[in-house]
Amino acid sequence: MRGKLRLYIGAAPGVGKTYKMLADARAHQQEGVSVMIGLIETHGRKETEAMIGDLPIVPLLSIPYKGHELQELDVETILSLHPDIVLVDELAHTNAPGSVRTKRYQDVQVLLENGIDVYAAVNIQHFESLLLTVKGITGVEVRERIPDLFLNRADEILLVDVTPQTLQERMRQGKIYRPDKIEQSLSSFFTLTNLSSLREIALRQVADEVDDQVYRTRKNVVSDPTLLQERIMVCIQLNDNARHLIYRGFRMASRLKAKLYILSVLHGEERKLTPEQTAILKEVREQGASFQAEVIVLNVPRKELTKNLTTTAREKRITQLILGQSARTRWQEVMRGSIVNVIMRELKQVDIHIVSDQS
Numbered sequence: 001m002r003g004k005l006r007l008y009i010g011a012a013p014g015v016g017k018t019y020k021m022l023a024d025a026r027a028h029q030q031e032g033v034s035v036m037i038g039l040i041e042t043h044g045r046k047e048t049e050a051m052i053g054d055l056p057i058v059p060l061l062s063i064p065y066k067g068h069e070l071q072e073l074d075v076e077t078i079l080s081l082h083p084d085i086v087l088v089d090e091l092a093h094t095n096a097p098g099s100v101r102t103k104r105y106q107d108v109q110v111l112l113e114n115g116i117d118v119y120a121a122v123n124i125q126h127f128e129s130l131l132l133t134v135k136g137i138t139g140v141e142v143r144e145r146i147p148d149l150f151l152n153r154a155d156e157i158l159l160v161d162v163t164p165q166t167l168q169e170r171m172r173q174g175k176i177y178r179p180d181k182i183e184q185s186l187s188s189f190f191t192l193t194n195l196s197s198l199r200e201i202a203l204r205q206v207a208d209e210v211d212d213q214v215y216r217t218r219k220n221v222v223s224d225p226t227l228l229q230e231r232i233m234v235c236i237q238l239n240d241n242a243r244h245l246i247y248r249g250f251r252m253a254s255r256l257k258a259k260l261y262i263l264s265v266l267h268g269e270e271r272k273l274t275p276e277q278t279a280i281l282k283e284v285r286e287q288g289a290s291f292q293a294e295v296i297v298l299n300v301p302r303k304e305l306t307k308n309l310t311t312t313a314r315e316k317r318i319t320q321l322i323l324g325q326s327a328r329t330r331w332q333e334v335m336r337g338s339i340v341n342v343i344m345r346e347l348k349q350v351d352i353h354i355v356s357d358q359s
Contacts, residue, residue: 003112006156007091008121009206011198012190014167014176017121017160018042018089022051025087025119029055036083038111039073039104041090045175058086063096070096075107078116085117092126092144105146124202127151128290129247129254137197138189147290148254151209159206164195208255230258233318235309238264238277241324241357242284248355249322250291260293261316263309267302306339310346321350325357 008017018040025035037057042048058081061074072095078086088111093104101107108118125134128145135141151157162170170176171190234249236242246262253260264284266273273281281297288295294316300308313321323340344352 001115003114003116003118004155005108005112005153006117006119006158007151007154008119008158008160009202010121010123010160011202012123012125012167012195013043014170015160015162017123019045019048019051020158020160021087021089021119021121022048022053022055025055025085026051026053028085034084036078036081036086038078038086038088039090040087043176044178047175055087063098065096065098072096072099073104073107075100075110078111079114082114082116085119086111088118088120091120091122092146094144103146105150109150122146124198124205127205128287129250130201130205132244132247133201134198138194140189148250149290149292151205152254154209157206157209159202161199161202164192164199167195168192230256230319231261231317232256232258232320232322233261233263233313233316234322235263235265235324236284237324238266238273238280238284242280243287245322245324245355246284246287246291246293248353250293252320252322252353253291253293256320258320260291261318262288262293262295263312264295264297265305265308266297266299267305306342306346310343313347313350318347318350320353321347322353322355324355 008021010017022040025037029035035055037052037055039060040048040052040057042052058074058078060071061077062069063072064070073088088104088108091105091108095102095104095107101110105120108120111118124130125138125142126145127148129148131142131145167176168186168190171182171186174182177185230253232249232253234245236245242264249260249262252258262284264281285295287293296312298308298312312318321343323343340352340354343350
C-alpha cells in the first residue's frame with residue numbers, strides 16, 4: 001500500500017513549516033506511532049531545534065564531492081527501518097552529484113511507494129508552474145523546483161501562514177537568517193509587497209488544491225466525464241515565450257481539471273532547427289511530460305499553419321485555445337489577414353486566449 005503524503009506549504013522561509021511539522025510528529029509519537037526524522041533543516045532556529053525533542057533521527061548519507069562530504073537523505077536506511085512516518089524538509093532540494101536520484105522529492109516518492117507516510121515542507125515559490133509569476137514579483141528566478149503534479153498527489157495539504165508584518169518582525173529578531181543577512185533580505189526578497197504577493201499565491205494555490213480534492217472524491221459524477229471535460233491546447237513557437245505560454249496553459253488546465261495539449265508547429269521550408277530551437281523543443285517535451293500534457297509537433301509549410309492548427313483542434317475536441325501575442329504589425333494584419341480571425345471563423349465553439357509576449 002502506498003504511503004500518504006502530507007505537505008506543509010508556506011509563502012516564504014520562516015513562516016513555521018518545519019516547527020509545525022515537528023509539533024505534529026511529536027503528537028503522533030505520544031500516541032505510539034513510529035516517527036523518525038529523515039532530514040530536518042533548523043537553520044539554527046532555537047525554537048525549531050527544541051521542538052525536535054526525543055524524535056529519533058536517521059543519520060544522513062555522506063556523498064563525497066570535490067573533496068567535501070555532502071549530506072543527503074539516506075533513503076535505504078529509512079526503508080530498512082520502515083517507520084510509520086518520516087519527516088523530510090526542503091523538498092525542492094537538488095541532491096548532490098552522484099546521488100541515486102536527482103531531486104529530494106524523488107527520494108520521497110520512493111518512500112511513499114514503499115508504504116511509508118511522509119511529512120514534507122516546501123515554500124510555494126518552488127512549484128514549477130509558478131516560476132515566471134514569482135520571478136515577476138520578486139525579480140528572482142527560483143532554481144530549485146518541483147513539478148506541480150507532486151502537489152496534486154498530496155493526500156493532505158497544510159498551509160502554514162503568518163502575516164507579512166509578523167514575518168518581517170521574525171526577520172528583525174534574527175529568527176530566520178543570520179544577523180549579517182537581515183537588512184539585505186528586508187530590502188530585497190522580504191519586502192512587504194513581495195511577502196503579501198507570495199502569501200496571496202500560496203492561499204490561492206492551496207485553495208485550488210482543496211477544490212481539486214473535493215472534485216476527485218465526489219461520488220455523484222457524470223458517467224461519461226468527457227462530456228464535461230475542458231480540453232486546452234497551447235500553441236507555441238520555439239522561442240523565449242514558449243515556457244510562459246506552457247505555464248499559463250498548465251495553470252488554466254489545473255484549475256479547470258482539463259486535459260492539456262501543447263502544439264508546436266515547425267515549418268517545412270526551414271531545413272533544420274537552430275541550436276536554440278532544438279534546446280527549446282527539448283524543454284517543451286520535458287515540460288509536457290512533467291505536466292502530463294500531450295505534446296504535438298507538426299511540420300508544415302507556413303501557408304498551411306492555420307489549416308493544420310484548426311484541424312488538430314477539432315481532432316482533439318479542444319474547447320479552449322491559448323495563443324501568443326502576434327508579432328505582426330497592424331499593417332501586416334490588414335494586408336495578409338489576422339490568424340486569430342481565421343481561427344475564430346473556423347472554430348466557432350472554441351474560446352481563444354491571447355497571452356502577451358513576455359520578451
